[in-house]
Amino acid sequence: MRFGVLQFPGSCDDRDALEACSRIGEARLVWHEDRDLEGIDVVVVPGGFSYGDYLRAGAIARFAPAMEAVARHAEAGGAVLGICNGFQVLCESGLLPGALLTNESLLFVCRQVDLVVENADTAFTRECRAGDRLSIPVKHQSGRYFAPDSELDALEERGGVVLRYAPGHNPNGSVRDIAGVVNERGNVVGLMPHPEHAVDTLTGSEDGLRLFESAAAFAAGREPTALSA
Amino acid sequence: MKAKVLIRPKDGILDPQGKAVERALPALGFEGVSHVRVGRLVELETDDPDALADLCEKLLANPLIEDYEIELNGGARG
Numbered sequence: 001m002r003f004g005v006l007q008f009p010g011s012c013d014d015r016d017a018l019e020a021c022s023r024i025g026e027a028r029l030v031w032h033e034d035r036d037l038e039g040i041d042v043v044v045v046p047g048g049f050s051y052g053d054y055l056r057a058g059a060i061a062r063f064a065p066a067m068e069a070v071a072r073h074a075e076a077g078g079a080v081l082g083i084c085n086g087f088q089v090l091c092e093s094g095l096l097p098g099a100l101l102t103n104e105s106l107l108f109v110c111r112q113v114d115l116v117v118e119n120a121d122t123a124f125t126r127e128c129r130a131g132d133r134l135s136i137p138v139k140h141q142s143g144r145y146f147a148p149d150s151e152l153d154a155l156e157e158r159g160g161v162v163l164r165y166a167p168g169h170n171p172n173g174s175v176r177d178i179a180g181v182v183n184e185r186g187n188v189v190g191l192m193p194h195p196e197h198a199v200d201t202l203t204g205s206e207d208g209l210r211l212f213e214s215a216a217a218f219a220a221g222r223e224p225t226a227l228s229a
Numbered sequence: 230m231k232a233k234v235l236i237r238p239k240d241g242i243l244d245p246q247g248k249a250v251e252r253a254l255p256a257l258g259f260e261g262v263s264h265v266r267v268g269r270l271v272e273l274e275t276d277d278p279d280a281l282a283d284l285c286e287k288l289l290a291n292p293l294i295e296d297y298e299i300e301l302n303g304g305a306r307g
Binding site for chain 2: 055098102
């Protein structure tokens with residue numbers, strides 16, 4: 001099982017994501033100018049401040065050469081996880097619906113929150129059950145999930161909401177307490193909380209590991225894709 | 230050709246930045262100011278003004294959450 005963790009100028013959670021993935025399988029970093037994802041089963045777009053987050057968070061990173069390869073990987077059915085800034089990048093690139101706005105409080109929030117698994121039939125939640133609670137930290141200033149009501153209704157209808165903040169735990173004013181969403185096919189997931197910071201009880205929780213274990217189980221059921229440019 | 234692009238949060242989208250500015254004003258003695266919205270202005274020079282709308286849709290603005298207006302050489306457009 002091979003994980004690839006993207007690395008943009010300004011990424012800061014790439015090393016923790018690499019560490020988390022390494023607990024489940026092989027893992028390597030993929031530089032943002034690299035178009036080659038050959039042999040990689042699961043792609044992680046990590047948190048941070050890609051390209052300084054100028055203009056809007058994730059707006060510039062979506063044009064990175066590596067993102068072309070990620071789009072092809074997703075198109076071929078490969079698993080892609082966007083965490084925090086990575087979630088913003090996936091929304092900006094159109095791989096996931098919606099957008100992330102500045103927190104309602106305007107404050108940077110950094111704390112442990114409880115999440116409820118809403119859809120356990122995705123590439124990153126199949127090792128969970130619907131209704132499970134996961135304790136995972138958030139740390140962001142632009143994490144308020146937004147989509148127009150009509151899109152939200154359609155999203156909920158098709159099981160597009162993967163994770164919701166538990167009652168009282170919404171840290172940013174996200175609509176309908178949405179913490180993470182999935183594409184229609186179930187292979188591309190984005191979330192604001194950081195599962196890669198919750199892989200060891202030493203730091204409070206290892207609930208985040210279940211997302212990476214899920215991805216490994218998902219990828220084990222597929223043939224590896226050859227995806228050079 | 231010089232152009233300006235004005236980008237604003239769409240109507241109905243909560244703009245906490247505008248709210249924070251609005252709340253700060255009375256403390257400075259400015260009363261009666263409401264509906265503050267904070268956007269951004271991008272100035273640029275272009276050889277192909279016809280491509281500006283496309284450029285706005287793809288990069289300068291996120292059409293899901295923002296509206297934009299293009300102003301060419303002082304004259305409004307689009």
